Amino acid sequence: xxxxxxxxxxxxxxxxxxxxxxxxxxxxxxxxxxxxxxxxxxxxxxxxxxxxxxxxxxxxxxxxxxxxxxxxxxxxxxxxxxxxxxxxxxxxxxxxxxxxxxxxxxxxxxxxxxxxxxxxxxxxxxxxxxxxxxxxxxxxxxxxxxxxxxxxxxxxxxxxxxxxxxxxxxxxxxxxxxxxxxxxxxxxxxxxxxxxxxxxxxxxxxxxxxxxxxxxxxxxxxxxxxxxxxxxxxxxxxxxxxxxxxxxxxxxxxxxxxxxxxxxxxxxxxxxxxxxxxxxxxxxxxxxxxxxxxxxxxxxxxxxxxxxxxxxxxxxxxxxxxxxxxxxxxxxxxxxxxxxxxxxxxxxxxxxxxxxxxxxxxxxxxxxxxxxxxxxxxxxxxxxxxxxxxxxxxxxxxxxx
Amino acid sequence: xxxxxxxxxxxxxxxxxxxxxxxxxxxxxxxxxxxxxxxxxxxxxxxxxxxxxxxxxxxxxxxxxxxxxxxxxxxxxxxxxxxxxxxxxxxxxxxxxxxxxxxxxxxxxxxxxxxxxxxxxxxxxxxxxxxxxxxxxxxxxxxxxxxxxxxxxxxxxxxxxxxxxxxxxxxxxxxxxxxxxxxxxxxxxxxxxxxxxxxxxxxxxxxxxxxxxxxxxxxxxxxxxxxxxxxxxxxxxxxxxxxxxxxxxxxxxxxxxxxxxxxxxxxxxxxxxxxxxxxxxxxxxxxxxxxxxxxxxxxxxxxxxxxxxxxxxxxxxxxxxxxxxxxxxxxxxxxxxxxxxxxxxxxxxxxxxxxxxxxxxxxxxxxxxxxxxxxxxxxxxxxxxxxxxxxxxxxxxxxxx
Numbered sequence: 001x002x003x004x005x006x007x008x009x010x011x012x013x014x015x016x017x018x019x020x021x022x023x024x025x026x027x028x029x030x031x032x033x034x035x036x037x038x039x040x041x042x043x044x045x046x047x048x049x050x051x052x053x054x055x056x057x058x059x060x061x062x063x064x065x066x067x068x069x070x071x072x073x074x075x076x077x078x079x080x081x082x083x084x085x086x087x088x089x090x091x092x093x094x095x096x097x098x099x100x101x102x103x104x105x106x107x108x109x110x111x112x113x114x115x116x117x118x119x120x121x122x123x124x125x126x127x128x129x130x131x132x133x134x135x136x137x138x139x140x141x142x143x144x145x146x147x148x149x150x151x152x153x154x155x156x157x158x159x160x161x162x163x164x165x166x167x168x169x170x171x172x173x174x175x176x177x178x179x180x181x182x183x184x185x186x187x188x189x190x191x192x193x194x195x196x197x198x199x200x201x202x203x204x205x206x207x208x209x210x211x212x213x214x215x216x217x218x219x220x221x222x223x224x225x226x227x228x229x230x231x232x233x234x235x236x237x238x239x240x241x242x243x244x245x246x247x248x249x250x251x252x253x254x255x256x257x258x259x260x261x262x263x264x265x266x267x268x269x270x271x272x273x274x275x276x277x278x279x280x281x282x283x284x285x286x287x288x289x290x291x292x293x294x295x296x297x298x299x300x301x302x303x304x305x306x307x308x309x310x311x312x313x314x315x316x317x318x319x320x321x322x323x324x325x326x327x328x329x330x331x332x333x334x335x336x337x338x339x340x341x342x343x344x345x346x347x348x349x350x351x352x353x354x355x356x357x358x359x360x361x362x363x364x365x366x367x368x369x370x371x372x373x374x375x376x377x378x379x380x381x382x383x384x385x386x387x388x389x390x391x392x393x394x395x396x397x398x399x400x401x
Numbered sequence: 402x403x404x405x406x407x408x409x410x411x412x413x414x415x416x417x418x419x420x421x422x423x424x425x426x427x428x429x430x431x432x433x434x435x436x437x438x439x440x441x442x443x444x445x446x447x448x449x450x451x452x453x454x455x456x457x458x459x460x461x462x463x464x465x466x467x468x469x470x471x472x473x474x475x476x477x478x479x480x481x482x483x484x485x486x487x488x489x490x491x492x493x494x495x496x497x498x499x500x501x502x503x504x505x506x507x508x509x510x511x512x513x514x515x516x517x518x519x520x521x522x523x524x525x526x527x528x529x530x531x532x533x534x535x536x537x538x539x540x541x542x543x544x545x546x547x548x549x550x551x552x553x554x555x556x557x558x559x560x561x562x563x564x565x566x567x568x569x570x571x572x573x574x575x576x577x578x579x580x581x582x583x584x585x586x587x588x589x590x591x592x593x594x595x596x597x598x599x600x601x602x603x604x605x606x607x608x609x610x611x612x613x614x615x616x617x618x619x620x621x622x623x624x625x626x627x628x629x630x631x632x633x634x635x636x637x638x639x640x641x642x643x644x645x646x647x648x649x650x651x652x653x654x655x656x657x658x659x660x661x662x663x664x665x666x667x668x669x670x671x672x673x674x675x676x677x678x679x680x681x682x683x684x685x686x687x688x689x690x691x692x693x694x695x696x697x698x699x700x701x702x703x704x705x706x707x708x709x710x711x712x713x714x715x716x717x718x719x720x721x722x723x724x725x726x727x728x729x730x731x732x733x734x735x736x737x738x739x740x741x742x743x744x745x746x747x748x749x750x751x752x753x754x755x756x757x758x759x760x761x762x763x764x765x766x767x768x769x770x771x772x773x774x775x776x777x778x779x780x781x782x783x784x785x786x787x788x789x790x791x792x793x794x795x796x797x798x799x800x801x802x
Contacts (some may be wrong), residue, residue, distance in 0.1 A: 016454070016457040019458055050477065052483065053417070053481060054480070054484055056417040057417050057421065057481055057485045057488065059487075061480075061483070064494070065480045065484050065493075065495060066484075068479065068480040069477060069480035069484075071476070072473040072480075075473040076454075077468065079462075079467070079469040079470035080470065082462070082463075082466045082469070083458050083466045083467075084459060084461070086466070087458065087459035087462070093465070094469050096469075099544055118543070122777070143500055145497075180792050184451065
């Protein structure tokens with residue numbers, strides 16, 4: 001008998017029919033003799049609807065009250081799923097974050113899980129109940145409700161799997177696994193049977209949008225075996241785990257990210273500390289910077305360019321203007337017509353030919369590279385957004401075609 | 402400085418505009434230097450919508466899960482109201498039933514409050530926050546969410562007022578007080594400045610639909626001064642408290658209840674224990690019986706008639722048929738075209754003329770009396786439903802015109 005944690009997102013429980021579908025999957029797993037903990041998100045658009053209600057009353061309500069409001073969404077879905085499981089003749093009990101023992105810090109709307117008090121979960125499982133847990137939420141040390149922020153339900157599921165030493169944590173989504181590229185765009189895209197945590201982290205960061213990053217980091221830390229699997233198509237998905245023996249395939253996937261903007265500062269004085277001050281300013285505003293390019297310009301000036309997410313572009317520019325050395329003579333350019341295309345694979349670092357294969361594929365397709373960034377397991381290039389799909393296709397063909 | 406508990410029902414917080422209106426009332430009270438605890442119900446039709454969602458998935462979901470589901474309704478309204486108060490520039494904190502310390506028994510969907518752990522409420526008030534509490538809900542000894550059943554938010558408000566020894570508990574509704582009769586139907590209906598708990602209990606039971614009975618019982622037990630007051634019309638309402646000196650007015654109000662059915666058993670054997678067995682059978686099914694009439698019929702048989710609420714009529718008949726002495730020769734009649742009209746007043750018992758005044762008023766209007774019941778502070782008659790409004794008008798005119 002195994003203990004399996006299953007997580008279902010908002011679209012998987014959007015209406016009565018889908019809730020029944022989830023109940024079917026869960027009870028099928030339970031029938032095979034497994035203990036099952038199910039983590040669910042709020043139904044469909046519930047969270048957006050609640051946010052709209054709040055904005056109408058107060059666009060700047062406290063984050064504590066927003067968390068109080070939003071956490072009601074999962075409360076509805078866990079109760080409905082528990083009732084759906086009961087309607088199939090199986091015992092179920094729903095638990096809110098605080099009932100399931102989720103203890104977090106006090107950063108409302110982006111709380112971190114500190115620990116899970118396992119007693120209640122263990123008691124319910126020992127009575128052979130299917131335990132339905134509200135994802136995305138917990139309580140802080142003062143008994144106030146907190147939420148874990150974007151993708152929080154994935155994190156909730158992995159945290160439970162880690163705490164209970166579950167045999168597997170299945171993340172059900174609307175795709176049937178992790179692909180070497182977006183299968184809607186690249187016809188030769190292949191589904192991966194296995195992938196390492198680090199590779200998955202790069203793919204998640206790079207816009208594969210399958211798994212939330214924090215949940216993968218946590219799975220890696222506690223060595224929780226993840227499976228990305230479809231809630232509509234009952235075939236094996238992709239397993240995310242520490243693979244000791246590398247497979248032959250060097251590159252795991254090719255991704256694009258179009259939610260990126262390039263910001264350039266032109267004509268900065270070429271004196272020490274400029275770059276440091278720019279990037280610590282951005283860090284102080286919680287703006288993540290990705291690819292960075294610094295070039296010495298003419299007349300003892302230099303240019304600095306970097307990428308941020310499109311959401312953060314305006315805030316980044318505003319913050320830069322607060323710096324004393326970014327006067328009116330310094331031009332700040334912002335280009336949102338860019339895309340980041342990346343290849344990811346854990347074996348890459350030992351194969352120096354990867355970069356040249358990628359650049360050749362782009363060159364053969366007349367695609368101009370604006371910026372380059374590399375890490376142990378990925379190579380990213382910034383290109384014009386209009387070339388993004390063509391670039392993914394070409395690079396995928398070169399490595400995985 | 403006083404401590405005031407204010408309760409607002411679902412229609413008072415049905416949309417953003419009304420939530421802001423409530424925030425205005427609450428902050429006006431706070432501005433005058435008072436400590437304020439606000440108890441709110443779920444917005445408008447939220448509870449009905451949630452019930453519909455549940456029924457679609459499982460018409461027989463466990464009551465525990467129904468309570469989990471329904472309690473999300475107040476969670477939404479408390480968060481929105483707290484944000485509305487914040488938007489007016491005042492400090493507010495919302496608390497769920499369990500956070501506010503509501504400890505109940507385990508009768509899901511109709512739980513009774515056992516105690517209120519006051520620490521959290523006191524702490525928040527000591528920081529001069531306006532405390533917004535979710536009505537209708539609590540937790541049992543195993544940390545499961547319970548709901549208090551119909552009208553539960555009134556009970557929550559009174560319970561907090563009792564626990565904190567509040568100076569007043571204001572129940573805001575869509576009427577501006579308690580009237581001697583329904584002011585939409587009886588043109589001479591007068592608003593009462595004051596009324597005793599017992600009178601209010603009789604009026605509530607008899608269909609005045611202003612205050613939930615359990616809340617009035619609790620207010621009486623803990624001597625909490627209640628005020629029934631309009632959330633839309635800022636004028637003084639009706640105070641419910643123990644009045645020591647009786648006012649001159651003998652009768653406090655005239656009410657009608659059309660949600661009543663008369664059930665008659667015709668031709669029972671006239672042997673001892675028949676009535677006892679009938680009414681203990683109904684009690685075992687939790688069916689409340691009101692007016693009872695027993696008459697000896699012909700040929701050593703007798704007839705028994707009584708009234709129940711329309712909702713319970715089918716169940717009552719079904720239960721009666723289970724009794725061994727209610728064979729096929731016993732006719733069971735059910736009449737739902739009846740109404741109960743009552744006069745209520747605490748001074749009534751010492752004035753023997755009340756009954757005759759009432760009967761005379763009915764006689765003068767050609768209204769036939771089917772059944773009569775009296776208590777220390779009320780006289781009720783059962784009449785044809787078509788005469789109900791005319792009867793209320795006539796009786797009101799006789800006592801209060």
